Amino acid sequence: MTELIQAIGRLCDALSTLSALPPRLSVDLTLSDHVDPIEWLDAQPLFPKFYWQSRDGAEETVALGQVRTFSNPYSAELVLEDGQRIWGGRSFDGRTERNQRCLQSFFFLPQIELSRVGETWYLSLNTGDDIGKARAALNKLSDSTSTLARPQCDILDAEHSPSYPQWSSMLEKALAEIDSTDLQKVVLARKTSLTLDRHISAAQLLKASREQNSANFHFLLALDEKHSFVGSTPERLFNRQGQTLLTEALAGTIGRGKTAQDDKALAQWLLNDPKNIYENRLVVEDIESRLLPNSIALTVEGSPHLVQLRKVQHLKRNIEAELHNDVSSSDLLDMLQPTAAIAGLPRDNAVKFITENEPFARGWYSGAVGFLGRERSEFCVAIRSALVMNDTLHLFAGAGIVPGSEPETEWKELDRKMSTLMSLLSPVLDPLPFEKKRSMLPMSNAIDMEQKAG
Known part of the structure; x- marks a missing residue:
């Protein structure tokens, strides 16, 4: 050190020698x-x-x-000096009637x-x-550090919100609204709360994730010692350099194969699946509609390409825009968040459905995290994320619901997405008894365990 x-x-x-x-x-x-x-x-x-x-x-x-701290990005941008960055983000539903405890925005110099x-x-x-x-x-500032080992803990309990039966009912209700109203897509999420047998730090989880989950943004936001929000997300909200904007449509998901041959077959299926292509197209069209009035030029990648991560594969299309001179980074946060990839379309209809039907408040999950700067600002979408609170770990994941979505298939997609962070937890010594562990796992994993045991 x-x-x-x-x-x-x-x-x-x-500090001691400068006159000004x-x-x-x-x-x-x-x-x-x-x-x-x-x-x-x-x-x-x-x-x-x-x-x-x-x-x-x-x-x-x-x-x-x-x-200094700021409750909104507009006031934060006004005080920026050359070379400074103001860090923080915007939650999904903070300071609403549903979620008074979470801040709508938090930024700090x-x-x-x-x-x-x-x-x-x-x-x-x-x-x-x-x-x-x-x-x-x-x-x-401390000059002493200690090595952070991979999180080792036993999971004492797990609670899904919604449970699988509630998830099935919520999804069927969403499909009925898509069929009978203007709603085209809604992204429904699940919170899985793990009670651990010991405290793990958010830094432990983040370090392990950074080592295992490459090609992601990695972030940690801790307002105090007791609450930390951490994640490793593949999705960029935007990167703005001067008046040049880079953003993307990341929507459409399948898991990774156990062999190279399986992996390739899954990738080809995803690239040709009408449901996933449609879901990705909806996100592209939403971003286009928001950026076109504010752009001199707009370029969209012609067809989706594949993004392969450790546990999942996604469809992605890159989008580039040349913005009008009066468009600020704060404006972009308003324009692009929440995206159709984490809320749905039309935005207001989708957010209304989420607010009325999801059994938990999202808080920072599916919000935006990053930095504001004079010449450059960048934010990621806060998915593949967790809230760390002493010996409780809250994991979050969502799935886009469009015509053709099925409850069990989408539930398994949530499992795959949550495994980005959940798979980093190592048992301390002996695993929990089979029946206890089976009762705690997501449905698809429990079925796998039962098949292997049989």
């Missing part, structure tokens, strides 16, 4: 391969905490402490950032207008 200690010292020296305090101070450093930013974040006493790694792995940031661009590391300080507070933040 010598490099970090020296960088902290250089920032402290700069700039809004941001930054020094570069060489960070040893033995220093894991996630482990460093876990050891720090400053909150909020935020971790971000871009999908291509080219950027990584730990953001700590707060100079951090006191400290440890960031990597390519192979170069930087330690930065957003100074604010209080030198004493800035110096105190630097002095609080």
Whole structure:
């Protein structure tokens, strides 16, 4: 940790010698391969905490402490200085009548950032207008970390919300509304709450996921010691560089095969399945309709291509736009969230159906997480995610419901998506008794266990 200690010292020296305090101070450093930013974040006493790694792995940031917080992205954008990033996101249903406890939006200008661009590391300080507070933040940084092992725990209990019978009824109701109203698609979700025999940290889960789930955005948002939202998502909401926008339609899913031959057959089926192609097209058309009035030019990939992840495969079409000069990143959040890929179409109808029928509040799940910057902003869609609360782990997943959707097939899709994070949990010693474990698992996994046991 010598490099970090020296960088902290250089920032402290700069605070003491500068006659005029700039809004941001930054020094570069060489960070040893033995220093894991996630482990460093876990050891720090400053909150909020935020971790971000871009999908291509080219950027990584730990953001700590707060100079200022913001309840909406519009006010956050107004105070940005060159080089600064404001981190946070927007929930799916916070500050609504249904979910008063969750914030609608939370953004913060951090006191400290440890960031990597390519192979170069930087330690930065957003100074604010209080030198004493800035110096105190630097002095609080810890230079000691401990290795975070893969989460090891026994699952004592699991509760699905909705249960499978409730899921079947909810899906049938959605199909009836699609058949008889303007609703074209609705994305229905499940929360699976796991009671564990011991505390696991969000940082543990994130580190294990980063190692196993490549080609994803990785994020962690912790407002305090007791609640952390963490995820590894394949889906970008948008990347905005100047007035150039990159976004995508990621919709249509199948699992991975057990052999290369099976995998290829599943991929070909997905690429040619009318239901999944239709679901992807709906997302494309929704994004087009929102961007066209705000764009000089808009280009959509002609046909879906395949994205293969560790547990699932998706259909994806890339979309690029040249925006009008008056379109801000805050405007884009309003335009694009929630997308048809995580809510449905038409948006208002789908959100209304979700609010009236899903038995839990989504909170940060299926919201947007990322950063605002003057020249560049980027947000991912907060799927493949979990809420970590001491010895309880809440996992979330959703499935797009369109004509032809079947309850059992979509339930299995939820299982596959949740396995992105659930499969990272290792039993401590002996597995739970067969009947106990079977009663806790998602339906499709329990059936598999029964077949293997038989």
